[in-house]
Amino acid sequence: MTVYGSDAIVDLLVDLGVDIIPFAPGATFRGLHDSLVHHRTDAPEIIECLHEEISVAVAHGYAKATGKLAAAALHDIVGLQHAAMAIYNAWCDRAPVLLLGGSGPADAQLRRPWIDWIHTANVQATQIRDYTKWDDQPASLPAAMESLVRARQLALSAPCGPVYIALDSEIQEQPVPTDWAPPAANRFPVTEPLAPSADAIRRIAARLAAARAPVIAVESVDRDQGALLRLVELAELIGAPVVEVQRDYNRTELCMPTRHPLNHTGMPLSAPPDVVLALEVRDTDVIPGCAGVPVIQVSTAGLAVKAWAADLQRVQAAEMVVAAQVRPTLDALVIELKGLIDPSDTSARVARLATHSEQYRAVWAATAAGAQGITPALLADRLGVATGNAERVLANGSLHNWVHRLWSIDHVGAYLGSSGGAGLGYGLGASIGAALAHRGSGRLVVDIQSDGDALMTPGALWTAARHRVPLLIVMENNRMWGNSFVHAQKMARARGRSNPRPEVGTVIDDPAVDFAGLARAQGVSATWTVAEAAGLDGALAAAVDHVLSRRAPALVDVVTTAD
Incomplete structure (x- = not known):
């Protein structure tokens, strides 16, 4: 042959x-x-x-x-x-x-x-x-x-x-010639992880051990659950709050369990920091509450430099810059610090930080419960309840970070993060890819899908139906290009426009897109369009049941209002 x-x-x-x-x-x-x-x-x-x-x-x-x-x-x-x-x-x-x-x-x-x-x-x-x-x-x-x-x-x-x-x-x-001999793929392994030098670890550990109020800022743990667990161990050992720095409209990935008392993302720091350990943070100047604070930067970003795209961002001022991956860095740091720190010395600081975060989580929960209309906060809360009994994977979206404020997520595989480049058209396709990965797992893959992003690649719905992926698509349908609407408001306000019309060129309405109809036309089950909070729980529960019982996609079109 x-x-x-x-x-x-x-x-x-x-x-x-x-x-x-x-x-x-x-x-x-x-x-x-x-x-x-x-x-x-x-x-x-x-x-x-x-x-x-x-x-x-x-x-x-x-x-x-x-x-x-x-x-x-x-x-x-x-x-x-x-x-x-x-x-x-x-x-x-x-x-x-x-x-x-x-x-x-x-x-x-x-x-x-x-x-x-x-x-x-x-x-x-x-x-x-x-x-x-x-x-x-x-x-x-x-x-x-x-x-x-x-x-x-x-x-x-x-x-x-x-x-x-x-x-x-x-x-x-x-x-192919009859004497063809293909290469043996197993002879060409992937390179070993990039580890910091022993001297760098000793210097970082000494700096953290002597700190009065250290902060850990992180954008990525390379989607490595072991690195996430090491980060938790490090934070508890030195008594440091962890701040997940947002790269575009959503967080890059899960780096710290969302409900961990030392996860202080989205809340002000409880004390002025004296040193920041930055892990794969592209722009350390945007770490909340840390302007002018000495930074120890651990990152591989400088190893992937291109002159055309400015994704490397600004030149970063730092006390130290270490070209290494997060996992081997954290492994070595924890071992070194255990020889320098007695956990009893930082236990009071850990307790104070836990009390601080608990106060903000209570406020967030009250905000969601008291929402008027289907706000992102309310939708995050009700979707969390509807999917809470399933082994869920949030493949895309975060409802303006309300998911991270309200849900308990503790595994890197349970939240897959942002698009990276903030380019529209990502959500549906990437969520289908995640659902393909979990076809045989029994997991519920969730896509919190913005309406504008979906309209860039609506044909992805056909692929979801064609391959019967177990995907719950919850359309966050605010009927506008939300980010552009905010920019239009800012420009009109800054220029003192007497009759501001930020809706021109930014609203996806008149006619409103029938996303349920769009999905049904391509074979996705979508009988749920929800515009009132009273109908939300029932629609979400029915759609979740459809995906889990039939291992097939479903879409719920939720008309949302602003927070």
Whole structure:
């Protein structure tokens, strides 16, 4: 039986641990498409999508939910352009995504008239090179196989990120020589974690042990539950509040259990700090209450620098800068500090911090309970009750951080965080990716979906229905581009406009979008549109039951008001 280049590529993808390949079909990877369908029964599963931005978002969400390398296939040039926004999100979010781009023949004599010419580029990755970790356009099958092995290594090595390989259609479609020997993927491991030096650990530990009011600020623990637990241990040992710094509209990931008494995110600090330990914080100047305070910065951000996008943000003033990952840093710090600190010396400080946080949590609960109309606070509260008995995974959204104020979340896998790049169109696709990862787990995957973001990629609803993903979509339908509405208000106020009209160009109304109808048209169960608080509990309970009992998607359209 003849074996083709794309067959060999599929064999290697299996060895590299790739489970799924979302894509919208394109002729430049028709060889790969055929091999995925026909070459072997355990080939990566094709996830059918209606737009390349959705394909990459699905892979992005799957990578975060599993911690594994995720792949997506992209038609050349035009498909890559469609995917660009989602690729940028994955770059800013440091997600390990393997992008497989088809390409027309590099040999011009082999190109079909017109279409192969307008869909062949030199170099194709130029479109996305500024926000991918690495790219390649191999000219032979052996080179393509080496590229795939290297791509996995780079995508999964800290700091993680998307990588792109353009696979020439001729490489895919040519027969493989009979003496072909594929590379052994297990001979090319991912790099070991980046650990700080022993001297750096001693200096950091001494500084924290001597501090009167230390603060720990964190944006990422690399989605590592062990790192989260070590962070809890460190905070309790030194008696420090932990502040999760928000990167865009939602928190990057879960770094500290939401109900832990030392999680002081969203509340003022109880005492002026004298030192800040910043863990993967991109901009230490925005740490609340810490302006001018000496900072010890531990981060891998400087190892993923690109000149085009300013996602590295401003130059950070610091007392120390350590290029290391969070987990090995915390492991070493806790051991070192146990030799310097007696927990009884910090127990009174821990108690004071716990009392401080308890007061604010009581205020938050009262705010949600006393809400007039379906505010984000009320919706977070009622959704928390409706899903509280399930093993839930919040794949997207946070209702303006009300979820973190009101829900108990203590595992990194239970909250998958923001898009990274704050690019619209992320939520539905990424949530589908997370739900695909949990199809056999019995978990309830939840997408708190903003209306404007959903309208960027509405075809993702079809993918959810097509693959029967266990996903609860709760539409936060405020019928506006909320962030832009606030900016319009600020500009009108700042300029003293006598007749301010912030709603012009920012409201998604007249006509209002029928999201339940939009979902039903694509096969998603959606019989619930809720505009009054009295109907909220029943609709959420019914939708949760549908997802859990049928392991299929459901959408609840909730018309919300401002806090």
